[in-house]
Amino acid sequence: MTPPRPNEDKPARLRAAALVVFARTGVHGTAVPAIAEQAGVSVGTLYRYFEHKEALVNAVFRDTKQRLAHRLMSELDVSAPSRAIFDTLWARLSAFAQEEPDAFQFLEMQDHDSYLDPQSRALELGLLAQVRQLIQLGQTAGLIRSDMRPEIIMALFWGAFVGLFKAARRGYLQLTDTDISQARDACWQSLQTDQRGPGK
Amino acid sequence: MTPPRPNEDKPARLRAAALVVFARTGVHGTAVPAIAEQAGVSVGTLYRYFEHKEALVNAVFRDTKQRLAHRLMSELDVSAPSRAIFDTLWARLSAFAQEEPDAFQFLEMQDHDSYLDPQSRALELGLLAQVRQLIQLGQTAGLIRSDMRPEIIMALFWGAFVGLFKAARRGYLQLTDTDISQARDACWQSLQTDQRGPGK
């Protein structure tokens, strides 16, 4: 009934479709037929390519996480100064969040823990490890403050970025390019050794 | 069969129980009987006090949000310097996130939009408005950078905080008090006017 691009491979179309509806209604709130319909195939076909709904969720998760990882890390000049790397990463993340809002939102959904399998979790850790290395590199080079554990830095930075786009998505905020640049600079600033000593 | 604390009031017990399981499995992933069981009452009893599952969710949300708001804002000395206010808020938030991890996680869940009623949403906006005012006060007093919109500052700050505790909860991080203080200082640092000018 709806064979949009007949020779596009079905699993990919199903993953893409699932991503859309998962972002809209959440994983638990999405019925399998709704995914099949969005993909323009029948339920039976979906189950030909994915054993469970859970398997599909994990496939979508890995797919999306990997796309993010690729967009962030591919051809990244790790020999550049940290600030340049930071700006590049920020720009790439922003592009991802803006060009694939569903993907970005999906990755941030809270209730993944209940159905992610070990492989998916490993993938997540992999990306984290990569970012961690970048930070450590910067710390060693003296370009990023060394008085904080890289894990803390990552959590704060990633959280701040997510917070920014989540606020925008929920309508609390209208994000302009200026906002995004300012936010980037503020975040970078917090990664520097404090020049003024502790407050108070 | 299970009258654990016979004279504790049921609605409160049900809200508390719901919070626990919602935090664990998400709202959509939680069956009503699971809530009743956690509360040690029967399903029928739950429905005596809450018309819908949705009504219960909203009650839990409001309850929790209000408790957070109260913990954050009660007896806050708004005439204190911004840094002191900031530290107080950070400490209170940390205490909340550590003492009531379920509550903290629940409030951060993504898929609330689908079932929150107007009253709940209004409550959320109310707390945001309060925090916003604090930031504006600090900006006017020259203690917080004025080159960023308060909304952006809030989003970044709240996001960073959430990111920190979410990473801890997910096991990517073992949070110590030192970590929390450092994170606080880093966040505060990003709220200051940059002393060194933009990078690059």
Added chain:
Amino acid sequence: MTPPRPNEDKPARLRAAALVVFARTGVHGTAVPAIAEQAGVSVGTLYRYFEHKEALVNAVFRDTKQRLAHRLMSELDVSAPSRAIFDTLWARLSAFAQEEPDAFQFLEMQDHDSYLDPQSRALELGLLAQVRQLIQLGQTAGLIRSDMRPEIIMALFWGAFVGLFKAARRGYLQLTDTDISQARDACWQSLQTDQRGPGK
């Protein structure tokens, strides 16, 4: 909270209340608490006087049937000519249907068979037997056609009467006193030996 007539006996009040709501919503469509509320007592009290919902239904049925029987048969001059008896019965039935529409409707409800107990059924047969005797009397006296079994006559007559008031209740008809008299005469006419021979 609502002790309307404190010394009226409770079972009677409960039967009356049940009749009202049964007529309105049907037996299956009526929740026990609704009956208690209508009676101005608590559910617990209801169960003090009636073992089951079913027991209450049967009590209401018997109560109502007996009241009908009494209104129809008490002080009936069985020595009067059939036409006079007929007119009296018709008038009494009409009064009952008009003064106690709930009772009349309840007695005619179809799905009684599923919960009437033997005693209730016996009562029903008792009233039928009484009417049957009246008809036989008339037949013997040559005042009612003898070419039809009394059972058939009863069924037709009772059905016609019910049909008349049911149509009125359902809004297909606005019943006037003239209508009721005409209907009475038409019914009586059908009980007479045909003066013109069969059709066809």
Added chain:
Amino acid sequence: MTPPRPNEDKPARLRAAALVVFARTGVHGTAVPAIAEQAGVSVGTLYRYFEHKEALVNAVFRDTKQRLAHRLMSELDVSAPSRAIFDTLWARLSAFAQEEPDAFQFLEMQDHDSYLDPQSRALELGLLAQVRQLIQLGQTAGLIRSDMRPEIIMALFWGAFVGLFKAARRGYLQLTDTDISQARDACWQSLQTDQRGPGK
């Protein structure tokens, strides 16, 4: 487990099954699984074809009413004398009541008002209007008494017929063909102008 006639169409089988159990237990007294079981399908299948239980009830009602209407009215020679029309209708009604007792009983159930939708109600009124016209025709032709409103005549006649078969169904009566003919003649007689003047 029970694929009795595999290629019979399911909605029809479901309507037929529902009619049977509705006639037995009443609509409110019938659980959806009981209908599915009677039809030899699963609950899920029932809900594939009918949105609600209520939708099914209405479908059954319309189906049944229309079948009755068709059996009564199709190829009816309205130019025939009233008596002939009357006899035909009576015969057709009798056939319907005897061949499809569940259908006949279902149509007469009291508590329809609570779940019939406007379309179903319209259908009911349509059939009534048709019968009404036949009566008026007969009245104009002087073959049916003109001193009674057609609505009254309809109510009495339909009620009498229903009463006859209801009595039989409830076991108060063993209906023979002779009974049915006699009843028909008696009913016709009541539709004639009284030749003897009022009784008393």
Added chain:
DNA sequence: CATGAATGAGCCTTCATTCAT
């Protein structure tokens, strides 16, 4: 391979009935 009708376990909700107060 693809389809989508069929299945039935499980979800949300109601309600007849009980029992501590």
Added chain:
DNA sequence: TATGAATGAAGGCTCATTCAT
């Protein structure tokens, strides 16, 4: 004796999954 909160089986309905075509 009266109350009404508590219970849990059962009802209406959904949806992940299967399988005949």
